[in-house]
Amino acid sequence: MKVLVTAASRHGSTREIVEWIAEELRAVGIDSDTADIKNVTDVADYDGVVIGSAIYVGQWLTEARDLIDHLSPELQDKHVWLFSSGLADAPAKDANGTPSLKSRMEQTGAQGHRHFPGKLDVLDLSLAERAAIMAARGKYGDNRDPKAIREWAREIGQALVGANV
Template identity: 35%
Template sequence: MKILVVVASKHHATEEIGDVIVEELRAAGHGARRVAPAEVRSFEGVGAVVLGSAVYMTQWMEPMRDLVARRAEELRHLPVWAFSVGLAGVPGGEVQEPARAAAVVRQVDPLGHVTFKGRLDPAVLGLRERSVTRLGSAPEGDYREWDTIRAWARGVAAELDEHVTRTEGLAHTG
């Protein structure tokens, strides 16, 4: 099955998570590829979608919010999973669910949504971004949990296989 992994990323950390998800989906026998939101013209021929976005100021990035606004109706007719990547709450041990992203995620009614810990590398930030992260006491470092990300992607593949089996079963009985 063709799976599109659509990722909005500013400093590549979320793209790297998307690439790992693609690897796991391919290992499970699915045809998967990662694209940026701006590359999506339609979901024709796509069997499932994974949407992922870096979180800034508790919300998904503008390119992903725009894609969901434009394509929500199409997405509601596909199996969709979503993930957010952020740092809020990391010093306390658990990443917090991005409050303002929830409304965007609900528009596509995903089969699952998870928030992964992200990465903050001051070396790739602009002056304004460095100032904002210092003011907000954002934790520097790479907090991504690759085993957790891989396990989630394998879970998506298993759920997709179950979904396909159910759909095929309904088609044969109908």
């Protein structure tokens, strides 16, 4: 059983979530690879795929959307989960519940999606990003919940083991 975990991450904090998920999957005996989303060209060698993206201005990053568009036929035959990482406030969660999320779920045949609060370091953001965050009333700081992320990863691992992948 082999799983790929990947995500689009602008400043690296969503990439850390990828690592946490893969670590938990390995802890339950699932062979898990991580890869920069820009380097993923196919998923033929994997039984499962976890794809995520940081949320900016209420949307997944282009790299994640493009990956799903490119691989959606292959993903239909895999065990797939999606996750988003963004503002901890309601605006990001509401924006993430758009029809585009439903479309991504259908495109991939995803078994689930989770939204996790993100990390905002003012020093990493451009002026335009800071303005967007201020307009959305985003909270600076690390709002990620490693425990919740790891619990979700264990749920994925249990589902895969239960599916006898």
